[in-house]
Amino acid sequence: MTLNEVIKDKSRIYTGDNVPHDYLYDEYVGTAPSVHAVVLPINHDEVVAAVKYANDHDLKIIARGAGTGLSGATAPQFNELIIDLSLMNRIHGLDEKTMTLTVEPGVLLHEIQEYVESRRFFYPPDPGSKNSSIGGNVATNAGGMRAVKYGVTRNYVKEMTVVLATGETMVLGSLNVKSSSGYDLKDLFIGSEGTLGITTLIRLKVIPLPMHKLSYVLAFEDLQEATRTVAAILQEGIDPTSLEFFEREMIEISVKETGIAFPTEKGKSFLLMTIDGDSMDHIYARGARLETVANAHGVVDFLTLESAQLESDVWKLRDSLLSAVVNYTEQVTMDETVPINHVATLYAYTKDLEAEYGVQLMSFGHAGDGNLHTCVMRGNLDQATWDEKRHLILDKLYAKIAELGGLPSAEHGIGLIKKPYFEAMTAPVNLEAMRAIKNAFDPHHRLNPNKVL
Numbered sequence: 001m002t003l004n005e006v007i008k009d010k011s012r013i014y015t016g017d018n019v020p021h022d023y024l025y026d027e028y029v030g031t032a033p034s035v036h037a038v039v040l041p042i043n044h045d046e047v048v049a050a051v052k053y054a055n056d057h058d059l060k061i062i063a064r065g066a067g068t069g070l071s072g073a074t075a076p077q078f079n080e081l082i083i084d085l086s087l088m089n090r091i092h093g094l095d096e097k098t099m100t101l102t103v104e105p106g107v108l109l110h111e112i113q114e115y116v117e118s119r120r121f122f123y124p125p126d127p128g129s130k131n132s133s134i135g136g137n138v139a140t141n142a143g144g145m146r147a148v149k150y151g152v153t154r155n156y157v158k159e160m161t162v163v164l165a166t167g168e169t170m171v172l173g174s175l176n177v178k179s180s181s182g183y184d185l186k187d188l189f190i191g192s193e194g195t196l197g198i199t200t201l202i203r204l205k206v207i208p209l210p211m212h213k214l215s216y217v218l219a220f221e222d223l224q225e226a227t228r229t230v231a232a233i234l235q236e237g238i239d240p241t242s243l244e245f246f247e248r249e250m251i252e253i254s255v256k257e258t259g260i261a262f263p264t265e266k267g268k269s270f271l272l273m274t275i276d277g278d279s280m281d282h283i284y285a286r287g288a289r290l291e292t293v294a295n296a297h298g299v300v301d302f303l304t305l306e307s308a309q310l311e312s313d314v315w316k317l318r319d320s321l322l323s324a325v326v327n328y329t330e331q332v333t334m335d336e337t338v339p340i341n342h343v344a345t346l347y348a349y350t351k352d353l354e355a356e357y358g359v360q361l362m363s364f365g366h367a368g369d370g371n372l373h374t375c376v377m378r379g380n381l382d383q384a385t386w387d388e389k390r391h392l393i394l395d396k397l398y399a400k401i402a403e404l405g406g407l408p409s410a411e412h413g414i415g416l417i418k419k420p421y422f423e424a425m426t427a428p429v430n431l432e433a434m435r436a437i438k439n440a441f442d443p444h445h446r447l448n449p450n451k452v453l
């Protein structure tokens with residue numbers, strides 16, 4: 001079988017010099033010399049045919065969504081066949097009776113959010129990358145801003161159809177609310193970064209859209225106090241929808257990038273928080289408790305973002321943080337997580353390393369669930385110094401995260417670039433079990449080889 005028999009329309013096949021550079025290039029890994037081909041299927045059967053083609057030609061495969069991943073997981077290494085799912089982008093519909101939305105993997109996150117919200121339903125997972133695909137979100141178990149209240153992508157996948165390495169089709173999960181029926185294969189595939197199968201259809205759980213929401217900015221003189229306030233907010237049962245933190249220096253980069261002003265001159269560290277609910281009275285009552293907690297922890301400014309424009313502007317600044325940092329300087333942005341009681345310790349350690357190595361380390365993150373994004377910034381270091389210091393800093397940081405009981409990735413995945421740290425931080429017996437699972441589903445390591453494990 002030739003590629004033209006697999007994908008009938010030639011405009012959906014790239015080979016040789018016609019392969020766009022985007023498919024070969026990864027910001028953290030560099031440029032691959034070649035790939036066998038890139039194909040863009042438009043339905044499940046074409047994905048099956050492409051996988052069978054790869055088997056016939058003994059090719060490795062990379063499934064690709066919108067290509068926004070931050071762990072090198074779509075970087076080619078072995079002259080792979082890239083199966084780009086972005087044209088499988090139909091929303092099949094919302095079933096209000098089962099409260100499920102059926103989508104193809106190439107549908108973008110913001111399209112899902114807009115579709116369900118216009119029908120008064122809500123899909124809570126909310127990574128900053130609104131242009132990422134739902135197939136990529138499932139493959140990385142993406143988290144985002146609202147995980148502190150609503151959980152992560154995993155909590156919203158009811159059922160998914162996958163094409164296995166052999167070309168066979170498997171349906172994982174079901175529309176049932178409960179299951180004690182054997183091993184949960186769906187949960188195994190979620191977060192597997194395209195190493196176990198290629199997702200071609202997803203049924204997502206949606207919930208009723210909360211009627212109201214209100215956001216707050218809390219300014220503090222130091223981040224230790226901000227992180228202590230996070231614990232108090234959670235213990236007080238204020239139940240934030242989102243609870244983000246960032247430093248002044250960090251938000252200034254986003255201000256420059258977006259041209260949006262940040263609404264306070266006071267403070268060096270900030271919490272940005274949203275509360276949602278079905279009545280404004282209920283939200284105001286929780287907001288009043290929030291202010292009491294904040295005052296008890298030395299807040300230097302407490303802003304209620306009553307204007308919808310101001311609220312949207314401040315969240316835009318937050319959502320733009322990562323892309324602003326990427327444009328600001330070469331950097332490594334981590335997505336580590338530690339138990340919530342160790343956030344302050346880890347942050348303090350980043351500042352120790354900053355002083356020790358003379359390399360700028362800035363942080364922002366999802367404070368409410370212990371997920372930091374520490375950014376190791378190159379600034380104007382020459383290449384040799386940057387290479388040397390970056391490795392030393394990352395080694396020490398990941399060792400500290402392990403010591404605190406944390407994990408190397410909370411939401412972006414292991415991919416290629418976090419593999420050494422993942423291996424060092426995971427018990428050998430666990431790694432062996434994961435390798436056995438990979439071998440059971442994909443004995444020839446055809447699907448995204450050398451990623452994760």
Ligand SMILES: Cc1cc2nc3c(=O)[nH]c(=O)nc-3n(C[C@H](O)[C@H](O)[C@H](O)COP(=O)(O)OP(=O)(O)OC[C@H]3O[C@@H](n4cnc5c(N)ncnc54)[C@H](O)[C@@H]3O)c2cc1C
Nearest residue numbers: 065066067068069073127128133135136139143194199411
């Ligand atoms: C500016 C920015 C902000 C971000 N903020 C957040 C955040 O707040 N929270 C968060 O969790 N993440 C965040 N991310 C990372 C984001 O979650 C991932 O980029 C996204 O989930 C990947 O989706 P994608 O469609 O781009 O997938 P790709 O980058 O194309 O692929 C990512 C992985 O998914 C696999 N994959 C893709 N589609 C399929 C499929 N159909 N079947 C099987 N495997 C597949 C690939 O093989 C690869 O392993 C951010 C990224 C950026 C650039």
